[in-house]
Amino acid sequence: MTRLRVLLLGASGTIGGATAAALRARGHEVVCVLRPQAQVPAAARSSPASLRFGDVADPAWLAASVFRRGERFDAVLSCMASRSGEPADAWAVDFMAHHQVMRAARHVGVPLFVLLSALCVQKPRLAFQQAKLAFERELAASGMDRVIVRPTAFFKSLSGQVERVRQGRPYLLLGDGRRTACQPISDADLAHYLVDCLQDRSRWNRVLPIGGPGPAITPREQGEALFALLGRPPRFRQVPPVLLDGIAGGLGLAARWVPALAAKAELARIGCYYANESMLVWDAQRACYDAGATPSTGRDTLFAHYAALLKGEATDARGVHAVF
Known part of the structure; x- marks a missing residue:
């Protein structure tokens, strides 16, 4: 396998950190670009030369500190x-920062750009989805x-809800918990899939949906698995669900008079969306989600992750990735 020199963006996040580790495990040289106040992931600490701190949306900094002569x-x-996922942050990062990096990379002849996007851009109704999709189109062109x-x-x-259920409280469902489903993927499995994309030319110049192993699971099935693991x-x-719709609509209306509420309204809309x-992959012709058409990769399962959390063998740095 050819050893590559890879510029990694987003290494301070959980998926980015896993990707940095996967790149180093394959023997690739990794240069991580980080925000000035970002925590340095363990996989990027082996060499100070592998770290660049600055603003990737600044073309002058990119030229001077990243894509140097x-x-x-x-x-x-x-x-x-x-x-x-708030509109200003989404357009600044998901679109503009990527736009500036792509322009600078193309200018110096970097041949390949691997982008982690999101499956939800299939049906874009939120600001962050529109921003991601706008950059996808720009990259393709x-x-x-x-x-x-x-x-x-x-x-x-x-x-x-793992800790909530452990404490003896009920599992919260939106509606009956059977309306939606997903095929969740672990950080490590996604990281290895991304790294494979660097040298698997059959994946180049394609849009690739990907999920984890096993069948699609509903929120109700997630709750049932948690209780089973606890023996309860x-x-x-x-x-x-109409309750979330009402909250989002009310905040959106109030934001006309109190602009500071606009960000909260967008967060409520994100909750409504999910x-x-x-x-899962959206079949536009049949107007439905298709679990069978959603590719899978890896070995890690969500229920094994739940078991590890309950035993204290794993932790989640969830941040804004919290539904409840």
């Missing part, structure tokens, strides 16, 4: 994403070889 990269691999990876749900997004009978509390949409 005589410095060569075989690929850019981006796990970078907005932290909140750039002339660079590229791979656009659209993963399904992450383990950390589906682990918010399932207890559920159903929350009407309450109503599955994270």
